[in-house]
Amino acid sequence: MGSDFLEYMKEVSSDFLEAVGKSSKPIRIIGNIDADGITSTSIICKALSRRDIRYVVSVVKQVNSELLDALKREEYDVIVFADLATAYLETLSKEFDKDIFVLDHHYPEIEEKIIGKVRQINPHLFNVDGTKEISAAGISYFFAKSIDECNKDMAHLALVGAIGDMQEDCGFVGMNQVILDDALEGDSVEIKDTLRLFGVQTKPLHKVLEYSTNPFIPGVTGSERGAIKFVEEAGIELYDKARNVRRLVNLSKQELAKLVTAIEIKKASGSMAESTVGPVFLLKDEDDDSLKKDLREFSTLLNSCGRMGWPSLGIGVCMGDSSTSDKANDLLREYRKEMIDALNWYYDNKGTPKVIEKKGYVIILAGSNIRDTIIGTLASLLAKSKVYPDGTIIMSTAYTLDGHIKVSLRITDGFSQGTDLRIIIKDLVDCGGGYGGGHKLAAGASVPQEKEDLMIREAISSLGKYVGNKSVAAE
Ligand SMILES: [Mn+2]
Missing domain, CATH: 3.10.310.40 (Diaminopimelate Epimerase; Chain A, domain 1)
Structure with missing residues (x-):
């Protein structure tokens, strides 16, 4: 599956290392600001670090003429774009005398893989569907793996990127499935069937419902009181015997079923989303209360870093910099509040x-x-x-x-x-x-x-x- 693409990736990665070897300057990396862009960028950065290759990173909302002008003036000989720049291949090849590698899954406008000194690394050119089967993080993952097999330990990051681009739908398909197999083989990820709600692992039961934007539960999402009432009406105890607030993971099978039914009833009344119950992908090495434990939460965490204006923090989180996690958690809280405000604005208007x-x-x-x-x-x-x-x-x-x-x-x-x-x-x-x-x-x-x-x-x-x-x- 996608074997031509992987074959090409090997070629390109050796071209890349050759270009790196010829330059005395750091590698310039430009990544997209969303979760897929941040994971792509992190995978490339880590792969370079592991080979003692220096780099300079920027994470941006989009490529535009100001960015291109700035890049042109810079001294770097090699540029890597992750999760963007597909629409600018011709400009890049005409106006830049640099070795440029574009790792992207947006639909290509040019069929060529090599345009002057620009290399286009895009799954669509190999009949691999870049909307469902692989994201930029996946491309970066296979690129990094072609550079060195040891980068296989970043498979989970590639999955986080794919989830960010909504390529996970109760499981993965195509090359994303190959990446999941790598992660399972590397024993970093395990799969559990449970409620697919945000905060399943980490948050008190009523908070999970209060913060649930997908599904958006009218009267419950964004309202602590509404969430508590919902839990009580579903016939589920909010506290355990020691008066500690319970979490979803503490519920019995029977209670979980009650809760699912209560949510399904809401679903019938109008506003409900994808499957309530399904596979959840968990990082084995993370603590239960870590926001990186559940790959879908990990993805939201990175999205919130990018969207609240702190993408570099997201890269820190991906690269395992523990000093970044408190700040990232704060951002996630703000982000979810803004998301709920946005949904409420929509329903009000x-x-x-x-x-x-x-x-x-x-x-x-x-x-x-x-x-x-x-x-x-x-x-x-x-x-x-x-x-x-x-x-x-x-x-x-x-x-x-x-x-x-x-x-x-x-x-x-x-x-x-x-x-x-x-x-x-x-x-x-x-x-x-x-x-x-x-x-x-x-x-x-x-x-x-x-x-x-x-x-x-x-x-x-x-x-x-x-x-x-x-x-x-x-x-
Ligand atoms: Mn993407």
Whole structure:
């Protein structure tokens, strides 16, 4: 599976080591700010450290002309991009006289693997699906493993990255499954079947429910009192005999079943997400109360580091720097609070002009009410929840500090086959200016704020047309 890709990876990694050998300067690494980008970057950094190769890292929200100008002025001979830059391959090959390695799984615009001094390391070129079967962290993992087999001990980080990009759906497929097998073989990860809620390992029972954004449980998420009431009404004791607050891991099988039923009832009443019960991936060496214990929580921890403006902290967490964990935990708490605030803002504004709901699509205009780095996550959560029918496109927008509007497009499950949200992004950018791109099922753009009215009109027309064509095709 993906054996051509792995074969190519070996070639590229030896090209990389050759380029490194020729340069007397540190290696320049540029990574994306989300969990997949942070794990990719960390894997590459650690692989280089292990060979005593020096490096300089930046983690960024996106590649743009300012970043490219800055990189051009730098002295470094070798640049590695992780989880971004696919859309800039031509610019990089034309304007840079450096050895550049682009490890990315965004859909390639150029079929070539080598463009001048630029190497494109992208699974799509080998018929490996970069939306479901491998993320940038997985690519970085196999790249690191080609450099040295000892890097196999970072398989769990590659899984954390894949989870961050929503490539885990009650298990892994394709090359991600190969990575999971590596992790199981290395005895670093174990799998348990249990409730797939945030904080299962670490938090008091009612806190797990209070902090649950996926699923979002109305009246429970974001409300401590609501969560306590929910637990009590489900007939489950909140405290043990010694008056300690109980955790999910302390529940008996029967109690767990009661809780699942209570949540399933909520699910029937409207707002519920993916499977409540399923596999949870746990790091064997982490303590039960560690936020790195559960790979899905680990991924959220990294996301919160990036989205709250502290990506380097996330790299510290991945590389096992224990001094970073307290601060990272604080950030996670803030992040979850903002996420809940964002969901509450959405529910409060549903049915107003700020949430435009049409047949087949929804447009959320959050303005300055939701942070631009969080708006995409909100769209993802809504796409995974049952708020809207299958196949509904969710477009969410929020202002950035630099005068743009961050646009995120997602689609709920179901008719996602054959969907390509980048078509809509292209319409928006063509009309409003700015830039955009992404994956078929998760795309985004950045449009100037003064073009907001124009963009909304274009969005309504483009989405309307797209949804119309799809339903015709489906008949
Ligand atoms: Mn990614």
